[in-house]
Amino acid sequence: MPDSGDVQAVRGTNQGDSQVRVYAVAPRENADPDEIVDGFLEAMTSDDPGFSTARKYLTKKAAGSWKPEQSITVLTTAPNREQADRNADPDNQGRAYPLSGRKIATVDARHAYQPISPAEYVQAIHVVQQPTGNGKGKEWRIDSLPPGLVLGEADFLRNYRSVNKYYFASGEDWVVADPVYIRQRQDPVTRMDPVTQTVKALLEGPTNWLKPAVDSSFPSGTELRKGVTTLTTDDQSTLKVPLNVRADRVGGEVCRRMAAQLLFTLGDLTSVRVEQVELQGSKGPLCRLGKGQATEFAAVRNTDQEENPYFVDEHGKLMMLDVAGKQAALPAEVPGPLGKDTAQLASVAVDRGETRAAGVGAGGRELFVSSITTDQEPSPSVLSSKAAKPADRLSAPSWDGRGDLWVADRDPAAPRLWMVPDGTGEPVRVNTPWLGDDARIESLRVSADGVRIALVVTRGERTTLQIGRIQRETTEAAPVVSVLDLQPAAPRMESVTAVSWAGPSRLVVVGREAGGVQQIRYLQTDGSTSATSVLPGLNGANSVAAPNTDSAPLVAYSGNDGIVRLAPGANWQPLVKTGHAPVYPG
Known part of the structure; x- marks a missing residue:
């Protein structure tokens, strides 16, 4: 609760209940211009066929040119209609009503949702008087308006x-x-x-x-x-x-x-x-x-296979968890070099077939890959970082569904994103035109389809979640891999701590909105959210892992509670007090 500052009035909002329906009402006879503007704004939120009732608030010309299917502007709440600005119409032929709000997204004609950091929205609706149908009087009607639909977030989610x-x-x-x-x-x-x-x-x-x-x-x-x-x-x-x-x-x-x-x-x-x-x-x-x-x-073929989370124990070795039962079983040792005390791991990633794992050493300098189904001799590192500080070296790795391994080198002198073909091939430096001196990749997770990558990126004082598109070209010399067109996936979060894929187009994110506390929530890859996306809070969470399907629980690491799980309809339950870096395959 705030303990200082002024008291301010705020507009209430519902959560966009899809069972609620709004029925548009036609303008009444001799309605004043305020009523015309308010009635039109309300009619935009309805399911009226062809928006025919909403068009009754418009002049004939405006009704013919208005295309509500062209775009949607989404505001935090319904647009504020201010009093008419007489000075905005120097010819005194009508009245201009300013509309204002906080714009958070747009939806284009291809139905694509594009979030933005909340920004001021300022537009206007202009009304004029036009002759009535019988020619015996005049009625106020809208002759100029913003393009497409303008909806508050609650109305958008309802419709x-x-x-x-x-x-x-x-x-x-x-x-x-x-x-x-x-x-x-x-x-x-x-x-x-x-x-x-x-x-x-x-x-x-x-x-x-x-x-x-x-x-x-x-x-x-x-x-x-x-x-x-x-x-x-x-x-x-x-x-x-x-x-x-x-x-x-x-x-x-x-x-x-x-x-x-x-x-x-x-x-x-x-x-x-x-x-x-x-x-x-x-x-x-x-x-x-x-x-x-x-x-x-399907991008993930073995959907019937039970998904198991893995983690790094207090000795720095890879372990597996069984979280399917009501009571979680004791962690199981994993075969291979990464499952031995000598591994000394800081972070891990297990491939989607659960046959191999990649681990970054405790100092963050080297990346290793080995089998987790059979014992074998340790293999030499597939990649190393030259950064002086451990925090500036390799990020936690991630496997895509093709079997390729991804990792970021956070060296300030040479920040790079790497892709290791099949986990053991010659590392390919990924083309990242957006990764300059002002950007640093903190962590990454690649989608199962290998087409999208979720990146936690720091620029200046702000750490944000970005989704990049992966494009691959095959040339005679070497494969060319690029991550392009980064899009914000959580623009309303001031700081993002961790992310994990939670299905084909859903992410689970740990972060904090401006002036708020840390929260864990689901987001679509297009940055959209819903009223039911916020998960129970977890103090001090700094990593999270989600299964590909809803059949297994979420797993997270908290500095206060160790590794915990969240089953559907339950609260967070402790699993391992001393482990860290939990991951599901991927």
């Missing part, structure tokens, strides 16, 4: 929900999640239900940020058959998707990949259970694919 579209990693046979926002219910503009909206968004192609690193198997120009606004499953939970003529010539493996993209995408919709999809061209069925068959295209 929209996040779904993952899936595309193939460029040149590969596994899919990558691409989160977007669609309407919770029927879309006012297209009149499509959520399932149809999701399929349409998939066919439109990946978001602009992800596009350079992924491919879609759908031929260019593929769309839903004209007039389709509803897609429902039959009694066999099969969804039949009618496509236009652009899809008529596909077949075989290409059609299976198209169907796999659809199955993964629809799997995120809790409102429908799809066990099989059938793609239909203009002349009939093209192919069918079931959920079981689609698993061959």
Whole structure:
């Protein structure tokens, strides 16, 4: 609780309950200009078909040019409508009403959410008098307004929900999640239900940020058959998707990949259970694919395998935890050089097949890789740092789903990001044009699909969470790997301590908002969040590890409590008092 400072009035806000619906009300006769502006702002938050009621607040010209589907501006709360500024209209032909607020994100026409650090939002709505329909009087109407929709965060979350579209990693046979926002219910503009909206968004192609690193198997120009606004499953939970003529010539493996993209995408919709999809061209069925068959295209193939967390014990050796039961079992020793007292590790990473591990030595200078299934002689280091101070040397490593190993060298004299092919190949220096003298990579985690990397980056006094896109090129000389177009994933957090992937497009983050206390919460990779994303607090947390699925608990390290776990619906429970650096495979 604050113990000093002035008392300030604040606007209350709800958490965007999707069960609440707003019904737009048309302007009453002879409404004053204040009512017109307030009524329009309220009507923007409704599900009114075509936003027809909202358009009644606009002049004929403005109603024709306003495109609510073009973009969404998200503010912390509903926009503040201030009193009309008469000086803003020198010709005295109307009234200008300033709108203000704190802008936190935008959503573009491709449904991509783009967060920003909270910034002042200043726009205006202009109203004029125009003749009534019968020509006997005049009514106030809006003739100038901000583009698209302007919504408070609560209204945005009430009307929209996040779904993952899936595309193939460029040149590969596994899919990558691409989160977007669609309407919770029927879309006012297209009149499509959520399932149809999701399929349409998939066919439109990946978001602009992800596009350079992924491919879609759908031929260019593929769309839903004209007039389709509803897609429902039959009694066999099969969804039949009618496509236009652009899809008529596909077949075989290409059609299976198209169907796999659809199955993964629809799997995120809790409102429908799809066990099989059938793609239909203009002349009939093209192919069918079931959920079981689609698993061959998953970034993590062994989804039935129990995920085990690992950690470094007080002697600096790698250990495994069994956290599946009500009472956690004692840590188990791991075979191989990294499981011996002589390992002296500071941090570790276990590959997704749980056959190998990478460890950074206690001084942070050298990176080692060895088997964790059989005993073998210690191998020479695969990479080393020349930095003078241990804190400036190698970060904790991370494996991607391809079997490549990633680590950052934090040497102030030569900051670099490295990728070690297959964990044992010749290290490749990753192209990082954004990593200059003012930036330092504190930690990193690579996604299972190998297309995205979560980076905790310090610039000056601020430590932020960034998501970078990984692009690979094969040349005759050597592979070229780049991390490009960093995007903020937690712009409202003033300081980020740790991050872990928690599924295809979700992260669990330890950080602190400006003026707030440390918190642990879930975030989408696009930086969006929800009212239920905050997890129970944990004092002094400085690392966190999440499984790929929800079947295993979160694991974290706290300087106060050691290694702890968080099972669904429970609070943090102690596991190991003296260990540190917990990780799940990845």
